[in-house]
Amino acid sequence: MLILSSPSGAGKTTISRELLASDENLWMSVSVTTRPKRPSEIAGEDYRFVQKGEFDAMVKNGELLEHARVFDHHYGTPRAPVESSLRDGRDVLFDIDWQGAQQLTEAMGDDVVKVFILPPSTAELERRLTTRAQDSAEVVASRMAKAAGEMTHWAEYDYIVINHDISDAVGEVSAILCAERLRRDRYIDLSRFVGTLTEG
Amino acid sequence: MLILSSPSGAGKTTISRELLASDENLWMSVSVTTRPKRPSEIAGEDYRFVQKGEFDAMVKNGELLEHARVFDHHYGTPRAPVESSLRDGRDVLFDIDWQGAQQLTEAMGDDVVKVFILPPSTAELERRLTTRAQDSAEVVASRMAKAAGEMTHWAEYDYIVINHDISDAVGEVSAILCAERLRRDRYIDLSRFVGTLTEG
Numbered sequence: 001m002l003i004l005s006s007p008s009g010a011g012k013t014t015i016s017r018e019l020l021a022s023d024e025n026l027w028m029s030v031s032v033t034t035r036p037k038r039p040s041e042i043a044g045e046d047y048r049f050v051q052k053g054e055f056d057a058m059v060k061n062g063e064l065l066e067h068a069r070v071f072d073h074h075y076g077t078p079r080a081p082v083e084s085s086l087r088d089g090r091d092v093l094f095d096i097d098w099q100g101a102q103q104l105t106e107a108m109g110d111d112v113v114k115v116f117i118l119p120p121s122t123a124e125l126e127r128r129l130t131t132r133a134q135d136s137a138e139v140v141a142s143r144m145a146k147a148a149g150e151m152t153h154w155a156e157y158d159y160i161v162i163n164h165d166i167s168d169a170v171g172e173v174s175a176i177l178c179a180e181r182l183r184r185d186r187y188i189d190l191s192r193f194v195g196t197l198t199e200g
Numbered sequence: 201m202l203i204l205s206s207p208s209g210a211g212k213t214t215i216s217r218e219l220l221a222s223d224e225n226l227w228m229s230v231s232v233t234t235r236p237k238r239p240s241e242i243a244g245e246d247y248r249f250v251q252k253g254e255f256d257a258m259v260k261n262g263e264l265l266e267h268a269r270v271f272d273h274h275y276g277t278p279r280a281p282v283e284s285s286l287r288d289g290r291d292v293l294f295d296i297d298w299q300g301a302q303q304l305t306e307a308m309g310d311d312v313v314k315v316f317i318l319p320p321s322t323a324e325l326e327r328r329l330t331t332r333a334q335d336s337a338e339v340v341a342s343r344m345a346k347a348a349g350e351m352t353h354w355a356e357y358d359y360i361v362i363n364h365d366i367s368d369a370v371g372e373v374s375a376i377l378c379a380e381r382l383r384r385d386r387y388i389d390l391s392r393f394v395g396t397l398t399e400g
Contacts, residue, residue, distance in 0.1 A: 116384075122397050148398040159382045160390060172382055179379035182359045182372055184316075190360060197322050198348040 001086070001108060002026075002177055003094045003101045006117035007147030009128040011163040015117065016095050018170045023177070027085045028093045031100075032058065035073035048078070066096070066103030077104065091177070098153035113180050115173060116157035119147075120164045201286070201308060202226075202377055203294045203301045206317035207347030209328040211363040215317065216295050218370045223377070227285045228293045231300075232258065235273035248278070266296070266303030277304065291377065298353035313380050315373060316357035319347075320364045 006012040020028055032048045034055050043049050050058075055074050058064050067076030077100065085092050094104065105112045119125035125147060129140045154160060159176050163169040180186065206212040220228055232248045234255050243249050250258075255274050258264050267276030277300065285292050294304065305312050319325035325347060329340045354360060359376050363369040380386065387393075 118394065118397065125397070151394055151398050154390070154394050155384065157384055159379065160384050160387060161382055162393075172378060175375040175378035176382060178372060178375035179359065182361055182376060184355065184357055184360050187360060190354070193362075194318065194351055194354050197318065197325070198351050 001082075001092050001094065001104070001112045002173075002180070003096060003104060003112060003114045004117060004173070005095075005097055005101050005114070005150070005153075005157065006163075007119070007125065007150040008143050009125050009147065010117045010119045011128075011166055011169060012095060012117050014166055015163075015170050015173055016093060018166075019093065019173060019177070022170075022174065025090055026093055026177070027090045028095070029077055029082055031075050031077055031096065032064070033073060033075045035075075065107050066100045068097070068099035068103070070097065070099070075100065091181075098150060098156060101153075102156065110185075113159070113176065114157040115159045115161060115176055116154050117169065117173075118151065118154065118160060118162045120162055201282075201292050201294065201304070201312045202373075202380070203296060203304060203312060203314045204317060204373070205295075205297055205301050205314070205350070205353075205357065206363075207319070207325065207350045208343050209325050209347065210317045210319045211328075211366055211369060212295060212317050214366055215363075215370050215373055216293060218366075219293065219373060219377070222370075222374065225290055226293055226377070227281075227290045228295070229277055229282055231275050231277055231296065232264070233273060233275045235275075265307050266300045268297070268299035268303070270297065270299075275300065291381075298350060298356060301353075302356065313359070313376065314357040315359045315361060315376055316354050317369065317373075318351065318354065318360060318362045320362055 004012050004016060016028060020026055030044065030048055032050055032055065034050060034052050037043055037049050041047065052074070055076065058076065058078070059067055063079055064076035065079045065082060067074060077094065077096065082092050094100070096104070101114050105114065119128070126144060129135070129143050135143070161169050161172045184190065204212050204216060216228060220226055230244065230248055232250055232255065234250060234252050237243055237249050241247065252274070255276065258276065258278070259267055263279055264276035265279045265282060267274060277294065277296065282292050294300070296304070301314050305314065319328070326340070326344060329335070329343050335343070361369050361372045384390065
């Protein structure tokens with residue numbers, strides 16, 4: 001389970017998309033949210049969009065691995081698809097914020113790897129947020145403030161990737177994923193395999 | 201500090217060579233040994249070959265980070281070049297066995313990352329050891345026995361790479377090195393950098 005967090009504009013969405021395209025064994029968790037769909041978003045792909053009543057019912061029935069309120073909206077991670085992917089031996093990618101990352105770590109323990117993506121500079125972050133034509137100046141300003149708040153949580157993450165260049169950053173997150181799969185304690189049946197080598 | 205260990209024949213030497221060729225920031229520690237030079241080896245590159253008296257003096261003067269006896273010969277890691285590489289901000293690669301890995305971990309602590317390379321099968325290991333024309337059948341048999349002994353130490357390592365294909369294995373060790381450099385606790389001055397982002 002790989003969590004990617006970052007302030008808006010640091011490149012997390014592009015990195016996630018490229019990772020998923022290049023790695024067959026990776027599946028992305030789709031969050032559920034009560035916020036309205038943006039024009040550029042695809043329902044069921046970027047988010048599952050639900051009404052507040054449905055969201056509350058999911059919380060009540062324990063159907064969410066984690067959930068949090070950000071500004072006026074609620075966000076959560078549905079439990080069933082994550083558990084089914086892990087059962088199939090696939091790794092799961094989460095694009096969630098620090099609150100979600102904290103709750104998911106509490107729920108799932110050591111199986112969670114947390115990566116924080118940082119922009120190379122404040123100027124570059126502002127430039128990236130401003131070039132999204134669909135957002136107003138007020139939205140950009142509020143995102144810059146939110147980004148600063150989000151970034152104060154960097155120390156809760158296992159790995160830090162500074163996104164100077166998007167393809168380098170994709171390569172670095174891929175390397176983290178590859179390396180984590182090679183950790184001794186993530187192998188299944190390694191002891192039996194080494195047994196076949198040493199007794200042969 | 202990256203330690204690569206493996207039984208002879210698992211591909212460690214080739215992997216080390218390719219890593220060093222592709223990574224400018226990596227320097228390889230050259231071990232010192234009392235065993236005779238093999239025809240294919242280059243003094244000062246594969247090993248520094250010394251007499252027993254000189255080796256004992258190095259041990260006595262604390263010039264070795266670790267040292268061990270394997271069969272009838274002594275092996276050790278000179279301290280000064282390692283410390284000077286680390287001071288220059290370069291990572292150091294060690295091609296040493298489990299005894300050396302244990303001692304180096306005791307001496308250097310958390311800064312050490314240990315990778316164990318395994319062959320894909322006993323048959324393949326034997327094939328690789330046999331195709332080294334310079335070794336006699338007795339040497340091959342003794343290496344197979346030594347390999348089995350070495351492999352019992354796999355559980356002391358952080359990462360396990362199974363060498364099915366040499367270029368995949370090189371890529372995997374590179375990914376481990378890349379990921380380890382991105383660990384939050386390996387950054388210097390990250391807190392100050394994030395400060396510039398959040399206060400900007």
